[in-house]
Amino acid sequence: MDLVVHSNHLVMSIGMIAMVWANTGTIATWxxxxxxxxxxxxxxxxxxxxxxxDLRISLASHLALNAAMVWMLLAMPLLMAHPMGTGAHGDGSADGGGHDSGHHGDHSMAHGMPLSQTPDWATAVNWVAIALSALAAAWWLILLVRSCRIGIHTLCHAVMGLGMAGMLALM
Known part of the structure; x- marks a missing residue:
């Protein structure tokens, strides 16, 4: 099981970094x-x-964070407001802005395009994922306090849970 968990950490770390810095596309997301x-x-x-x-709860926390990661990947378009429309208002760019639209502010709002509303069910599921991620982080913090020593491995797991909860909350 250690190999599965470590492989999970490696790929999830790469995926989270890629998610922040680049549009990974549909194939990579799926x-x-x-x-x-x-x-x-x-x-x-x-x-x-x-x-x-303790080992079962620790493994369950990894399951919760995996579920949150899959949710984040698949629900990102629902959770993040995006302009309603085709983007065909000028130069064909996704935000509909022309060459003179500038590089500050939200281009879609500057052009008066309404933003889509996140469905209530998606918001509810997102809050469940946030809560599960926070619970996973709390579990690892409890283990850290109980150990009476600074365990980098345990601390990293707590930070991963808090990071997942934070990323989902920002979305």
């Missing part, structure tokens, strides 16, 4: 979603075989 769902399935099977309450 590929990541399938990968994280498959690893979550393996972790769920491992959860049934894992001895000890």
């Amino acid at each position: 590929g990541q979603s399938v990968f994280f769902t498959a690893l979550a399935a393996v972790m769920a099977i491992g959860l049934l075989r894992t001895p000890g309450r």
Whole structure:
């Protein structure tokens, strides 16, 4: 199970960095979603075989963060407001701005294009994902405090949970 969890961390870290800096596209989004769902399935099977309450809760926290990551990947278009319309207002750019629209502010708002509303069900599911991510972070912080020493591994897991909750909250 350690290999599965470490592979998960590696690919999720790369995916989160790529998500911030580049538009990864539809194929990469679906590929990541399938990968994280498959690893979550393996972790769920491992959860049934894992001895000890603490180890099971730790593995369950990884499952929660995987579910949150898949949600983030698939729901990003729903959660982030985007202009309603085709973007065919000038130069064909996605924001509909022409060459004179400048490089400050929100181009779509400057042109009076309304932003789409996030569906209520998506907002509710997002808050569930935020809560699960925060609970995962809290679990790792509890383990850190109980250990009476600074455990970088445990601290990193807490930061990952808080980072996931924060990213989802920003969306």
